[in-house]
Amino acid sequence: xxxxxxxxxxxxxxxxxxxxxxxxxxxxxxxxxxxxxxxxxxxxxxxxxxxxxxxxxxxxxxxxxxxxxxxxxxxxxxxxxxxxxxxxxxxxxxxxxxxxxxxxxxxxxxxxxxx
Amino acid sequence: xxxxxxxxxxxxxxxxxxxxxxxxxxxxxxxxxxxxxxxxxxxxxxxxxxxxxxxxxxxxxxxxxxxxxxxxxxxxxxxxxxxxxxxxxxxxxxxxxxxxxxxxxxxxxxxxx
Numbered sequence: 001x002x003x004x005x006x007x008x009x010x011x012x013x014x015x016x017x018x019x020x021x022x023x024x025x026x027x028x029x030x031x032x033x034x035x036x037x038x039x040x041x042x043x044x045x046x047x048x049x050x051x052x053x054x055x056x057x058x059x060x061x062x063x064x065x066x067x068x069x070x071x072x073x074x075x076x077x078x079x080x081x082x083x084x085x086x087x088x089x090x091x092x093x094x095x096x097x098x099x100x101x102x103x104x105x106x107x108x109x110x111x112x113x114x115x
Numbered sequence: 116x117x118x119x120x121x122x123x124x125x126x127x128x129x130x131x132x133x134x135x136x137x138x139x140x141x142x143x144x145x146x147x148x149x150x151x152x153x154x155x156x157x158x159x160x161x162x163x164x165x166x167x168x169x170x171x172x173x174x175x176x177x178x179x180x181x182x183x184x185x186x187x188x189x190x191x192x193x194x195x196x197x198x199x200x201x202x203x204x205x206x207x208x209x210x211x212x213x214x215x216x217x218x219x220x221x222x223x224x225x226x227x228x
Contacts, residue, residue, distance in 0.1 A: 002158065033215060043159070043204060043218040056213030090158050094214070103149075104216060106158030 003027065004093050004107035012113045018079040021110045025072055025093030031055070032074040033094070033104060034066055038087040049074055081114045088112075118142055121205050121219025128226050134192040136222045138205035141186065145207035149216070150179065150190050153202045162203070163190070195226045 003026035013019055025032050034046040036059075045058035049068035060066075063081075068074045078085060088111050092104040120139045128134045138148075149164035165172045165179040165188065172179045178191040192199055202223050206216040 002160065004158070035216075042220045043216075045215040045217070048213050048215055056215055058215060092158075092216075102214065103161050103164075104214075106151075106160065108156075108158050 002105040002107060004091060004105050006089075006091055006107035006110050008110060009108065010111050010113070012115065013081060014115055015081055015083060017081050017114075018077065019081065019112065021076040021078070021089050021091075021112075023074045023076070023091030023093075023107060025074070025091075026095075026105055029093035029095050029105070030072065031094045031102075032068055032072070033092045034060075034074070034076050035090045035092065035106075036087050037090060037109070043090075046076070078112070083114050086112055086114045118217045119205060119207050119219045121222060123222060124220070125223045126225070128195045128224065130195065130197060130226055130228050132195050132226075134190075134195045134199070134224055134226070136190045136203055136205070136224075137187065138189065138219050139185075139187045140207050142207070142209075142217075143186070144209045145217070147208045147214075148179070148181065148188050149206050149208075150177075151204045151206060151218075153204065153221075159204060192224075195224075197226045197228055200224055200226050 005024045030051045033048045037043045046060040048055040066076045088109045090109045092106045094102040150162045151159035152162045153159040176193045181188045202221045205219040208214045
């Protein structure tokens with residue numbers, strides 16, 4: 001158990017809908033990363049927050065957004081969902097900023113299925 | 116553009132054998148190279164990692180070999196066991212800015228008894 005929790009575990013929804021994925025980092029970790037895992041694209045970085053502030057953006061669609069709250073949990077919002085958004089969504093947390101060797105601990109993921 | 120190329124896609128090894136997975140990168144700004152192990156239904160978990168200032172790092176049965184001039188690194192699993200059957204991802208992150216991980220496409224390892 002990495003100490004990172006994600007809810008829900010599974011999510012099934014229809015095209016055009018909006019969903020929210022939730023992540024609670026390990027206790028004390030300030031940094032949260034979101035990744036998308038799909039069969040064709042593999043694991044891809046979406047966005048990073050550190051202590052409530054956005055730090056970096058990767059291949060994140062404009063229909064997707066995220067935020068990190070004062071209690072450090074993070075939410076990833078996906079809107080106008082398309083079939084191609086079906087994937088596993090992972091969040092990872094790390095303790096510090098300023099250290100590339102800081103281990104990222106991954107949660108168990110949320111499997112999103114768009115029908 | 117795939118910044119970290121991983122091979123092979125799948126690998127079948129006999130129990131007790133050596134599993135070797137290779138990765139190559141282009142971006143010289145990468146300075147940290149972790150390997151993650153993922154079991155079905157689970158998130159990736161850090162297995163072992165290396166910085167470019169060393170050519171090899173060993174932890175138990177797992178060894179990373181790093182060739183900075185060739186921009187290649189590999190994972191060796193000695194005495195492979197059925198419990199090692201999982202998907203392995205190499206990754207890289209940069210020395211500055213965001214430390215997001217850039218992953219290879221993964222290698223599905225099956226260790227057969």
